[in-house]
Amino acid sequence: MSAASWGLLIATFAACFVEMVEATTIVMAMGFTRGWRSAMIGMGAALAALAVVTAIAGYALTTWLPESALQLAIGGLLLIFGLQWLRKAILRASGRKAMHDEDQIYLDEVESARAAGAASGNGLDLFSFMVSFKGVFLEGMEVVFIVITFGLNAKNVPIAIVGAAAAVITVLGVAVALRRPLAMIPENLLKYGVGLMLASFGTYWAVEGIGIFRIGRQSLEWPGQDAAILGLIVIWFLLSRVFISALRAPEARSATTSNSTPVQELAK
Amino acid sequence: MKYLKAFGQFWYDFIIGDDWKIAVAVVLALGVLLIALKAKLFGDHGLAILGGVAIVVFFALSLAIDVRPKKPKP
Numbered sequence: 001m002s003a004a005s006w007g008l009l010i011a012t013f014a015a016c017f018v019e020m021v022e023a024t025t026i027v028m029a030m031g032f033t034r035g036w037r038s039a040m041i042g043m044g045a046a047l048a049a050l051a052v053v054t055a056i057a058g059y060a061l062t063t064w065l066p067e068s069a070l071q072l073a074i075g076g077l078l079l080i081f082g083l084q085w086l087r088k089a090i091l092r093a094s095g096r097k098a099m100h101d102e103d104q105i106y107l108d109e110v111e112s113a114r115a116a117g118a119a120s121g122n123g124l125d126l127f128s129f130m131v132s133f134k135g136v137f138l139e140g141m142e143v144v145f146i147v148i149t150f151g152l153n154a155k156n157v158p159i160a161i162v163g164a165a166a167a168v169i170t171v172l173g174v175a176v177a178l179r180r181p182l183a184m185i186p187e188n189l190l191k192y193g194v195g196l197m198l199a200s201f202g203t204y205w206a207v208e209g210i211g212i213f214r215i216g217r218q219s220l221e222w223p224g225q226d227a228a229i230l231g232l233i234v235i236w237f238l239l240s241r242v243f244i245s246a247l248r249a250p251e252a253r254s255a256t257t258s259n260s261t262p263v264q265e266l267a268k
Numbered sequence: 269m270k271y272l273k274a275f276g277q278f279w280y281d282f283i284i285g286d287d288w289k290i291a292v293a294v295v296l297a298l299g300v301l302l303i304a305l306k307a308k309l310f311g312d313h314g315l316a317i318l319g320g321v322a323i324v325v326f327f328a329l330s331l332a333i334d335v336r337p338k339k340p341k342p
Contacts, residue, residue, distance in 0.1 A: 076294060080283060083290045083327055087334070096335060141282060206294070207319035210301050220305075220319070221312040232320065239324060247335050 008154045011197055012163030015146045018190045019139040020171040021182050022105070026135030028181060029109030030128040034116075038125035042132030047168070050140040058148045058157060068219045072209025074149035079206050081142060082198025089192035090240055094247040106181040146198070153205065196240065200232040289333055293326035 023043075030039040061070055091097035109131070116127045143164055151160030175182060204222060211219040222228035284291045301319040304310065310318060 072298075076298065077283065079294050079323065080285075080291050083294065084285050084287060087287060087290060087327075087331060090331065091334065138282075203320055203323050206298060206323075207301065207316050210298060210305055210315075210319065213302055214305060220316050222316045223313040228316070235320075235324075243328070243331060247331065 005154070005156060005159050008150055008156060008159050009163040009166075011150055011194075011201075012143075012147055012160045013167045014190060015194045015198070016143045016164040016167035017171060018187060018194055019143050020168055021187055023136040023139040024171055024175045025106050025181050026109055027132045028175060029106050030113055030132050033110050033113035034125050034128040038128035039132045041124065042129040043136050045129075046133045046136035046140060049137060050144055053141070054144045054148060054161075057144065058152070061148065062152060066212065066217055068209050068212040068217050070152065070209070071205040071219055072212055074145070074152070075202050075205025075207070075209050077145055077202075078149055078198050079202030081145070082195050082200070082202045085191050085195030086199050086236070086240060089188065089195050090243045090247065092188055093192070093244045096247060103181055149205075150201070153201075192240075196233060196236050199236050200229055203232050203236075204229050287330075287334075289330035290327070293330045294323065297322035297326045 027039050027043050030042070061074070065073065088097060113128070113131070147160045147164050148157070151157030154160070171182070208219040208222065211217065224231065297319065300322045301315065304318055305315055309315070
């Protein structure tokens with residue numbers, strides 16, 4: 001397998017892993033509080049719906065859009081997603097936003113599951129089904145776009161799907177083994193890494209795709225072509241460190257021990 | 269109408285999310301690049317670098333708006 005294929009596999013695995021941790025927290029809260037049957041049916045239905053959306057959106061995008069339009073559309077979306085993740089990571093590392101806390105999210109979901117009242121009879125618990133379905137579907141939609149866009153641009157959708165499927169299996173395996181929310185996973189750090197990746201690929205493709213507006217609809221060309229993506233990853237990383245240092249809140253500065261860097265803070 | 273509103277809300281939440289400034293920053297940066305392209309300011313490489321710089325600048329501006337000191341309420 002080539003280096004590009006490994007890169008694609010790791011990128012889709014990491015992005016899907018983070019989203020699956022969040023979705024699993026919601027499903028576990030429903031399962032432990034209201035019973036597993038409806039929660040698992042909700043999760044299964046959402047995964048099936050996501051597979052259908054992936055197939056339809058993938059076919060539609062490749063069939064109907066010229067290459068530069070595809071780059072602009074998916075590059076623009078990836079850029080928006082990536083910069084949103086990066087923004088949150090920068091604000092968290094600089095002490096201006098609370099860290100993502102999977103334990104707290106789990107407790108909030110448990111509370112809402114209890115407040116909804118008991119399920120009626122032995123049939124499907126609609127509350128548990130809907131919450132599980134919505135949680136998995138919404139978190140998964142972002143993964144669908146990442147799988148399709150990364151896969152199409154690398155002309156290797158199957159590898160992108162393998163990366164995402166491996167993440168689903170890994171997260172579910174760990175969740176079943178531990179039987180508790182996956183709060184020990186350094187989710188904030190993973191989100192920072194995925195944000196950097198999405199912002200870099202998004203910048204590359206969105207800029208290329210602007211070529212749709214010129215005669216001949218030819219994509220713009222970056223200096224160094226594909227190698228420019230590596231340069232963009234380095235630039236976004238360095239810029240994010242500059243932003244973190246510049247925006248560091250005074251209270252965060254004093255609370256952080258002298259031995260811990262902003263990135264180590266994200267890993268907590 | 270209710271379902272149409274819910275459909276629109278889903279896509280708004282999905283694409284724009286909880287911070288509209290990022291989407292606006294991306295649109296403005298690509299808008300600047302489009303103007304430069306139409307004005308034939310640079311060649312491909314120059315335009316690509318301009319696009320990258322514009323994205324960084326507008327992202328920095330959106331962050332600056334996020335962390336600006338809030339005026340105390342009277």
